[in-house]
Amino acid sequence: MNKIQLLSLIAAISVLYSCKEENKSKNSLGDTDVIPVKISAVSALGLARSINATGLVTTENEAKYSFKIGGVISRVFVEEGQFFKKGQLLATLNSTEISAGLAQSSLNVDKAQRDYERAASLYKDGVFTLEQLQNTKTALDIAQKAKEATAFNERYSKIYAAADGFVSQKMANEGEVVDPGTPVLSINETRGNDNYLLRVGVTDREWSLISLGQTAKVTLDGYADKEIDAFVFRKSQAADRALGSFQIELKLKLKDVKPAVGMFGKAEISTSQDENVKVIPYSSLVEADGDKAFVFTPDGTGKVKKVPVTISKIDNDQVYLRDGLAGVNEIVISNSAYLNEKSTIKIIR
Known part of the structure; x- marks a missing residue:
């Protein structure tokens, strides 16, 4: 390649490079x-x-079911996520102490009844005063009310469902000792899908x-x-x-x-x-x-x-x-x- 051809090639490359750089700075409309x-x-x-x-x-409606009285949990019949129907038995306490208390209250009523009947007879005979008769009648009334309270507590030693629903959380298990009012089951009530x-x-x-x-x-x-x-x-x-x-x-x-x-x-x-x-x-x-x-x-x-x-x-x-x-x-x-x-x-x- 002679000198003239070499210079021509270099000039051509320079022109092409300058055109490429110019095109980079322009958009399709030709404006930078x-x-x-x-x-x-x-x-x-x-x-x-x-x-x-x-x-x-x-x-x-959400609720926390608990026992009215304290005691040892005997059975829990449902698990978390389980559905139940209204009136279904959900949990119970050990009934030994409760049954003993109910029997004791019945014996107290029987004794107070005998005392009142004896006092009534003695009052008729003029041996007892009216005040003594009234005191035995009051003792009988107190024993009867105590028996009613014990029977009421015995009914609430069991947890029954108040409405249809399901268990969202189980808070206590069988064998645990719980105080009165301690939550045992957290439930959500349901009535169909509404x-x-x-x-x-x-x-x-x-x-x-x-x-x-x-x-x-x-x-x-x-x-x-x-x-x-x-x-x-x-x-x-x-x-x-x-x-x-x-x-x-x-x-x-x-x-x-x-x-x-x-x-x-x-x-x-x-x-x-x-x-x-x-x-x-x-x-x-x-x-x-x-x-x-x-x-x-x-x-x-x-x-x-x-x-x-x-x-x-x-x-x-x-x-x-x-x-x-x-x-x-x-x-x-x-x-x-x-x-x-x-x-x-x-x-x-």
Whole structure:
């Protein structure tokens, strides 16, 4: 290769390299760092206000069954998770001491009865005074009432189910000594499938917007493919000190579903108040994280501004905003992912 050919090759390579570098700095429109975008007007819409909350499944009535008197547990006839019927025997105490107390009270009544009858005879004969007769009658009455109290306690040495339900927790076992009133079984009452609730926590403001009877839609994690109808059944009148929120109970309208107590659920409660929200396309969102996101708005000639927004809900390709875009009329709805506040844009109508 001669010198002239070598110089020509070097010149050709230089031209090609410079063209490549030039193309890197240009976009398809031939403008350096200019990004084509589409914009859309921000629209407002009046929607029925809804409140989103989460909580756990429970039942309408919960109870802790215990013995009225203390003693040694003889039998516990149910296990955790087991269903039972109203009137079913659930647990008993050892009856040895109870039977002895009942027999003793019967003997006391018999003795007091004999004393009273003897005193009545002696009073007729003028040997006993009226006061002595009255004292024996009082002793008889006391013995009879003591027997009634012992018989009452004997009936409550057994635990019977007050309603249909199931055992959520077994707190004591056979052979344990329990004091009067010590919980033995924690139960949840059920009446078919119409006794299940979702207990959710709400804020002060949300609590004031919720009324009894308002409808709700519930989704349980255990049945994610089923949307369950519900309504507001109860409102707490005091904040839960442990959770720091107000409790709302939603009664679930179950059909073929029987959830477990403690199952996690999400609820959307419809309120009677309307809410004015701004609606934007889903494609306009950037850096979405939970209910927080950003959008870009045209700012002057060929520039954009990044604005934070708070999402209320997303419905298909529409986003309803709870907050943000005050005073903003237009937003960028295409190529938002390629923008930053230093970008230059060209609006395509």
